[in-house]
Amino acid sequence: MSLPFDTLDALMPMHLQISRDGRLRHAGPTLRKLLNSSVGEGRHFADVIEVYRPKRAETLPMLLELAGRRLQTRLRCGRRVALKGLVMPDGAGGAIVNLSFGIGVVDGVRMHSLTSTDFAVTDLAIDMLYLVEAKSAAMEASRTLNRRLQGAMMVAEQRAFTDALTGLQNRRAMDEALKRLIRGGERFAVLHLDLDFFKQVNDTRGHAAGDRVLQAVARVMIDLTRKNDFVARVGGDEFVIILDGLTDRGRLAELADRLIERIEHPIPVDGDICRISASIGIAFNRPDAMPMETGAQLLERADEALYSAKRHGRAQHAFSDEDVVRELP
Incomplete structure (x- = not known):
C-alpha cells in the first residue's frame, strides 16, 4: 500500500509519484513551485523530467532499471533546472523519484524564492x-x-600630512614631496616664504588674530598657485611652495611679486586691520648636479635666498646665489 500524499509531501517535498503506466500521479509541493504548477496528474513522467545520466530513461521500465543509483535530471517544464535524483519502486508497480538541488541549492533558492518551509525539516x-x-x-x-x-x-x-590651522600640507608632507620629485629627476622650483611683521600681530592683537592672518595668507597662496602645485605651512609663519615643471625665472619672479602684493593687502580681523608682508627665497632643483642634491640641501639654498631678501629690505624675493650664476638649460 502506497503512502498518503501528505506524508510523502512532508518527507520529500520535491518528489514525483509515477504510476505503473509511467504517468504522473502526484508531485511534491516544492517541485510544483519549480514547475510553475504547470504539471497535472496524468502526464507521462518523461514529459516532466529528463533523465540523462547514468543513461537515458524514457519509459518506466528503463527508469526502474536505475533504482538506487544517482540520477542526473533536468526539468522539462518551467525553468530547465538541473536536479539530482533517486528512483525506487513504490511496491505497486510504479515508482517514486526523489529530487534535490544538490550543491546548487543556493542558486535554486534564489531563483525560485524558496524558504525553509519548502524543504523537509531533516534536509x-x-x-x-x-x-x-x-x-x-x-x-x-x-x-x-x-x-x-x-x-x-x-x-x-x-x-x-595636513596643517590643522590652515588646511595646507605640513612639513612631513613637504619632505615626502621633495623626495619623490628629486628621485624622479624632475625639474622644479621651491619658494620659501616667511611673513614680515607677523610677530607684531601676535604681540599686539593676540594669537587668535595671528591665526586668522595665517589662514588668510594660506588662501592667498592657494588662489595664486596652480591646482597641482604643492603648498605647505612648515613653521609658525613659514611656508613652502613647490612648483613642479616651472623653472622660468621671469614667471617665478612674477609669481613671487604677486604673492607679496596680495599678502600686503589689509587683513580685517574682528573689526580691526592687520598689515603684514612677506619675503621669498627661490631655489631650483638641479637633477643634473653631481652628486645629486638632497631635499634638505635644496631647502637650505631656498632659505639662504629668503634671508638675502630680508637683508635687502624685506617684502621682496631673491634667487639662490648658486642658481643666479648657473642658469638651468
Missing part, C-alpha cells in the same frame, strides 16, 4: 542555507568594517 539543505546566510552576513559585516577602516586610515593619513 541538510536547511543547515546549508543558514550557513550561507550567516557567511553572507559575516562577509557584509567584514566589508563594512574594511570600508570603515580604510576610511579611518585615509582620514588619519590626511591628518598626518
Whole structure:
C-alpha cells in the first residue's frame, strides 16, 4: 500500500509519484513551485523530467532499471533546472523519484524564492542555507568594517600630512614631496616664504588674530598657485611652495611679486586691520648636479635666498646665489 500524499509531501517535498503506466500521479509541493504548477496528474513522467545520466530513461521500465543509483535530471517544464535524483519502486508497480538541488541549492533558492518551509525539516539543505546566510552576513559585516577602516586610515593619513590651522600640507608632507620629485629627476622650483611683521600681530592683537592672518595668507597662496602645485605651512609663519615643471625665472619672479602684493593687502580681523608682508627665497632643483642634491640641501639654498631678501629690505624675493650664476638649460 502506497503512502498518503501528505506524508510523502512532508518527507520529500520535491518528489514525483509515477504510476505503473509511467504517468504522473502526484508531485511534491516544492517541485510544483519549480514547475510553475504547470504539471497535472496524468502526464507521462518523461514529459516532466529528463533523465540523462547514468543513461537515458524514457519509459518506466528503463527508469526502474536505475533504482538506487544517482540520477542526473533536468526539468522539462518551467525553468530547465538541473536536479539530482533517486528512483525506487513504490511496491505497486510504479515508482517514486526523489529530487534535490544538490550543491546548487543556493542558486535554486534564489531563483525560485524558496524558504525553509519548502524543504523537509531533516534536509541538510536547511543547515546549508543558514550557513550561507550567516557567511553572507559575516562577509557584509567584514566589508563594512574594511570600508570603515580604510576610511579611518585615509582620514588619519590626511591628518598626518595636513596643517590643522590652515588646511595646507605640513612639513612631513613637504619632505615626502621633495623626495619623490628629486628621485624622479624632475625639474622644479621651491619658494620659501616667511611673513614680515607677523610677530607684531601676535604681540599686539593676540594669537587668535595671528591665526586668522595665517589662514588668510594660506588662501592667498592657494588662489595664486596652480591646482597641482604643492603648498605647505612648515613653521609658525613659514611656508613652502613647490612648483613642479616651472623653472622660468621671469614667471617665478612674477609669481613671487604677486604673492607679496596680495599678502600686503589689509587683513580685517574682528573689526580691526592687520598689515603684514612677506619675503621669498627661490631655489631650483638641479637633477643634473653631481652628486645629486638632497631635499634638505635644496631647502637650505631656498632659505639662504629668503634671508638675502630680508637683508635687502624685506617684502621682496631673491634667487639662490648658486642658481643666479648657473642658469638651468
